[in-house]
Amino acid sequence: xxxxxxxxxxxxxxxxxNADVLEGxxxxxxxxxxxxxxxxxxxxxxxxxxxxxxIEICRQDEIADxxxxxxxxxxxxxxxxxxxxxxVVEVIRAGETLGLATxxxxxxxxxxxxxxxxxxxxxxxxxxxxxxVEQEPPLVTALLRAEANEFRALVRQVCDLKLRTTAQRLGxxxxxLSAEQQANTTAMRLPFDKRLLxxxxxxxxxxxxxxxxxxxxxxxxxxxxxxxxHDIAKLKAYAEPDQAFA
Amino acid sequence: xxxxxxxxxxxxxxxxxNADVLEGxxxxxxxxxxxxxxxxxxxxxxxxxxxxxxIEICRQDEIADxxxxxxxxxxxxxxxxxxxxxxVVEVIRAGETLGLATxxxxxxxxxxxxxxxxxxxxxxxxxxxxxxVEQEPPLVTALLRAEANEFRALVRQVCDLKLRTTAQRLGxxxxxLSAEQQANTTAMRLPFDKRLLxxxxxxxxxxxxxxxxxxxxxxxxxxxxxxxxHDIAKLKAYAEPDQAFA
Numbered sequence: 001x002x003x004x005x006x007x008x009x010x011x012x013x014x015x016x017x018n019a020d021v022l023e024g025x026x027x028x029x030x031x032x033x034x035x036x037x038x039x040x041x042x043x044x045x046x047x048x049x050x051x052x053x054x055i056e057i058c059r060q061d062e063i064a065d066x067x068x069x070x071x072x073x074x075x076x077x078x079x080x081x082x083x084x085x086x087x088v089v090e091v092i093r094a095g096e097t098l099g100l101a102t103x104x105x106x107x108x109x110x111x112x113x114x115x116x117x118x119x120x121x122x123x124x125x126x127x128x129x130x131x132x133v134e135q136e137p138p139l140v141t142a143l144l145r146a147e148a149n150e151f152r153a154l155v156r157q158v159c160d161l162k163l164r165t166t167a168q169r170l171g172x173x174x175x176x177l178s179a180e181q182q183a184n185t186t187a188m189r190l191p192f193d194k195r196l197l198x199x200x201x202x203x204x205x206x207x208x209x210x211x212x213x214x215x216x217x218x219x220x221x222x223x224x225x226x227x228x229x230h231d232i233a234k235l236k237a238y239a240e241p242d243q244a245f246a
Numbered sequence: 247x248x249x250x251x252x253x254x255x256x257x258x259x260x261x262x263x264n265a266d267v268l269e270g271x272x273x274x275x276x277x278x279x280x281x282x283x284x285x286x287x288x289x290x291x292x293x294x295x296x297x298x299x300x301i302e303i304c305r306q307d308e309i310a311d312x313x314x315x316x317x318x319x320x321x322x323x324x325x326x327x328x329x330x331x332x333x334v335v336e337v338i339r340a341g342e343t344l345g346l347a348t349x350x351x352x353x354x355x356x357x358x359x360x361x362x363x364x365x366x367x368x369x370x371x372x373x374x375x376x377x378x379v380e381q382e383p384p385l386v387t388a389l390l391r392a393e394a395n396e397f398r399a400l401v402r403q404v405c406d407l408k409l410r411t412t413a414q415r416l417g418x419x420x421x422x423l424s425a426e427q428q429a430n431t432t433a434m435r436l437p438f439d440k441r442l443l444x445x446x447x448x449x450x451x452x453x454x455x456x457x458x459x460x461x462x463x464x465x466x467x468x469x470x471x472x473x474x475x476h477d478i479a480k481l482k483a484y485a486e487p488d489q490a491f492a
Binding site: 079081083085087088089090099101102104105107110111133134137140141144145147148150151152154155157158159161162163199202240242 | 325327328329331333334335336345347348350351353356357379380383386387390391393394396397398400401403404405407408409445448486488
């Protein structure tokens with residue numbers, strides 16, 4: 001584990017990077033309804049950073065001074081208990097944010113955040129964002145909607161953890177990775193390693209292995225990170241993914 | 247189970263009720279930093295409602311058109327899966343809100359909401375609130391902070407569910423109910439029945455009974471809803487409540 005050391009990018013960037021930032025903002029789903037003038041103002045308080053794999057982006061209990069939007073790559077948010085035990089709260093992907101409510105309320109980070117893989121992040125200055133929020137009501141709407149998405153993802157997890165077995169949670173997770181809309185079979189790669197997957201699902205690694213074994217009877221074949229779903233309908237019937245949240 | 251039918255209170259209320267609403271707003275912790283003029287504007291779009299026990303306040307998937315602040319009593323937010331299984335996402339008490347992010351983003355309710363006991367609620371019209379947000383920047387700050395509190399409670403639950411056994415979760419929950427700061431013993435009443443407690447902790451009722459039995463060795467004595475903690479220090483050492491979220 002290493003601490004944050006951006007590969008490229010800094011606040012003192014030139015015109016090329018500024019265009020890059022503006023393009024990143026334009027491509028961010030949560031900002032898509034904003035006028036060009038608001039995006040320009042956001043660009044002025046943002047910069048782009050590239051991080052290597054497994055880099056600490058921010059530390060639990062520190063005041064959040066930046067909003068991160070994942071441009072590509074993945075971030076994991078985790079909490080460490082007094083006992084040293086760590087729970088992975090959430091893993092987020094391109095276009096998503098983490099801890100927006102915490103940032104906007106100027107509270108200390110609830111979670112530590114690390115890169116899961118090499119990642120490009122849009123970093124928006126929190127103070128600048130709060131100032132801009134007061135000037136640009138449409139930005140409030142966009143941010144509230146992004147917060148609602150984060151909230152929804154957590155509610156979904158709470159329900160998942162309360163209602164489903166580990167094998168069902170793993171099944172739901174694999175189904176969520178599948179882009180397959182029509183056919184009954186699909187192949188995919190796990191987007192991160194099994195240690196992190198176990199932590200995200202809230203189980204020990206040996207239970208994850210048992211869950212993969214249990215899913216074999218529902219057409220789930222694994223070779224390391226490669227996973228084949230041979231019978232999506234059967235897996236759905238077993239794991240019972242929640243359509244309301246799909 | 248019955249649907250919402252307020253015991254008293256309506257939008258067409260007189261001066262007495264208006265004073266009541268204003269007083270309720272003044273006593274709400276999340277609004278305490280707001281000027282009297284903002285509270286007056288909030289009062290104009292709010293009303294107070296009393297509901298009996300186990301009344302449906304809103305239904306999953308319906309558009310959220312009111313923000314509820316609990317004045318007294320308790321509300322439970324729950325989701326029902328396609329299979330009919332129900333998870334209690336959260337139980338909230340006086341001064342707390344539920345689903346604020348959803349309301350402010352004008353999305354459908356993620357959860358159904360019911361009263362756990364006889365409850366008095368401040369109901370703020372969602373459209374009016376959104377309009378007021380654009381006029382009163384200090385209100386934005388208050389609402390963002392309330393959202394952050396809701397978010398924090400869910401993150402805490404996710405960690406709890408991922409890191410702790412049912413008996414530890416029950417121990418943490420009992421410790422959270424204890425107002426005792428100094429002594430090593432305390433007595434309390436469970437604020438709701440064991441069926442709801444099991445659903446909130448995310449376990450079956452028989453597992454809750456086993457968890458209570460397991461906690462006997464850590465000084466937890468129960469007689470129905472009455473609970474005595476004989477050795478808070480020992481219970482803390484076992485359940486490992488997270489100080490960061492306390």
